[in-house]
Amino acid sequence: MALESTMNLFVKKTGGEIASQLEACTRCGMCAEACPYYLATGKPEYTPIWKVEPLRKAYEQRFTIVGKIKLALGVEKPLTDADLKEWSKADFEACSVCGKCSAVCPMGIEISSLIATARAGITAAGFAPAGLVEKAETQQRTGSPNGAGEKEFADWYAALEAETGIKAPVDVKGADMLVVFTSLEIGSKKKNLYDLARILNAAGIKWTVSLKARDAFNMGSIIGNPKLQKELAGKILSTAKELGVKQLLVTECGHGFTTLRDAVPNVFGEELPFFVTHIAELLPNLIREGKIKVKEGYFANGHTYTFHDSCKIQRQGGIFDEPRYALKLLAGDTFKEMLPNREEALCCGGGGGMRSIPEANENRMAAFKLKLEQVERVGADVVVSTCDNCQLQLKDGFKHYNRPIEVKGLIEMVADSLVR
Numbered sequence: 001m002a003l004e005s006t007m008n009l010f011v012k013k014t015g016g017e018i019a020s021q022l023e024a025c026t027r028c029g030m031c032a033e034a035c036p037y038y039l040a041t042g043k044p045e046y047t048p049i050w051k052v053e054p055l056r057k058a059y060e061q062r063f064t065i066v067g068k069i070k071l072a073l074g075v076e077k078p079l080t081d082a083d084l085k086e087w088s089k090a091d092f093e094a095c096s097v098c099g100k101c102s103a104v105c106p107m108g109i110e111i112s113s114l115i116a117t118a119r120a121g122i123t124a125a126g127f128a129p130a131g132l133v134e135k136a137e138t139q140q141r142t143g144s145p146n147g148a149g150e151k152e153f154a155d156w157y158a159a160l161e162a163e164t165g166i167k168a169p170v171d172v173k174g175a176d177m178l179v180v181f182t183s184l185e186i187g188s189k190k191k192n193l194y195d196l197a198r199i200l201n202a203a204g205i206k207w208t209v210s211l212k213a214r215d216a217f218n219m220g221s222i223i224g225n226p227k228l229q230k231e232l233a234g235k236i237l238s239t240a241k242e243l244g245v246k247q248l249l250v251t252e253c254g255h256g257f258t259t260l261r262d263a264v265p266n267v268f269g270e271e272l273p274f275f276v277t278h279i280a281e282l283l284p285n286l287i288r289e290g291k292i293k294v295k296e297g298y299f300a301n302g303h304t305y306t307f308h309d310s311c312k313i314q315r316q317g318g319i320f321d322e323p324r325y326a327l328k329l330l331a332g333d334t335f336k337e338m339l340p341n342r343e344e345a346l347c348c349g350g351g352g353g354m355r356s357i358p359e360a361n362e363n364r365m366a367a368f369k370l371k372l373e374q375v376e377r378v379g380a381d382v383v384v385s386t387c388d389n390c391q392l393q394l395k396d397g398f399k400h401y402n403r404p405i406e407v408k409g410l411i412e413m414v415a416d417s418l419v420r
């Protein structure tokens with residue numbers, strides 16, 4: 001039964017484009033050399049191409065004569081539940097869906113999207129990691145993967161006024177911008193909420209938060225559950241429409257941002273009536289356009305700064321130059337680029353739900369070690385990131401390897417250097 005639902009999902013998806021992509025693979029191996037988990041462990045089962053093997057098998061066995069002959073002659077065995085259980089380890093515990101394999105493939109194969117499809121099939125079959133299943137169920141029930149509901153968000157917004165004197169505009173119709181945080185972000189650093197409120201007010205933006213569209217995190221995208229993805233994104237979409245905003249600001253969540261900006265128009269089959277943006281582009285643009293003023297060189301204070309390109313916001317989101325513009329302004333010559341960077345940057349190891357899968361800890365830290373080596377090579381003692389999940393992974397990793405390297409977000413840097 002479980003296997004059948006997976007096969008159905010694979011078969012449904014392995015039409016047209018996906019089928020031709022699978023056929024174009026020359027097995028050159030370049031994607032393997034791009035994968036942080038394969039590079040860190042050397043395990044052949046962690047190569048990107050192996051991660052889509054269940055998809056290839058399902059496609060070949062159902063669609064091609066060669067596949068059918070192989071099956072009939074017993075040269076290849078049909079996919080079994082046990083196979084899918086095994087592949088769950090490679091696809092969930094050794095893949096952050098970082099997209100670097102797709103970026104390097106000379107045949108233009110969207111291999112990380114194929115892995116996402118394989119993950120959806122494995123989830124439909126009931127073999128997704130328990131940690132992710134639990135988070136997905138919690139978000140379906142409460143709106144947030146860690147169980148923060150309307151009350152928790154209302155308390156955070158009340159604390160903003162109590163602690164800073166800034167009243168949070170909640171569900172304000174006619175506001176220009178709907179700001180969507182994640183509970184993970186506010187829960188781990190309330191200062192982000194306080195800082196962003198100060199920045200947006202200083203820029204004179206008419207913004208609002210919502211108690212209905214509370215959390216940008218989307219466990220449906222992470223685990224590969226299209227129904228949940230649509231349900232969660234739909235809440236944000238309908239609230240933004242109801243409030244009549246012109247812009248939707250995703251504060252730090254990387255995959256939440258690309259889900260809302262790139263996936264949602266396709267999922268709902270409509271153009272969004274508002275513009276989706278992220279703090280990584282908004283804050284530098286506010287500085288550039290003179291809407292806020294920062295003290296230039298405020299962070300040129302003896303530390304060496306570097307920037308971690310997040311897979312979703314930078315490689316997939318294309319927001320490379322804006323955060324660098326702000327960092328050069330704030331840290332001057334003390335900002336150094338680690339290598340590789342921009343499109344070629346390596347994942348920090350903690351994306352794709354890896355931080356919620358205890359069984360993946362060893363792989364997560366092994367992949368992080370590659371990032372650590374890059375940070376140390378450039379001599380940085382502060383790493384800046386525009387993604388809250390990356391920031392948490394960087395903090396976990398530096399702690400794990402006992403390195404006194406600080407992690408900063410762009411929101412706090414802009415707020416701390418703001419000219420009032």
Ligand code: SF4
Pocket residue numbers: 024025026027028029030031032049104105106107108109111
């Ligand atoms: S880089 Fe592209 S063509 Fe080469 S093995 Fe990977 S998917 Fe196939």
Ligand code: SF4
Pocket residue numbers: 034035036037047048051094095096097098099100101102111112115347
């Ligand atoms: S998406 Fe990233 S982590 Fe996953 S297989 Fe490709 S390179 Fe590796």
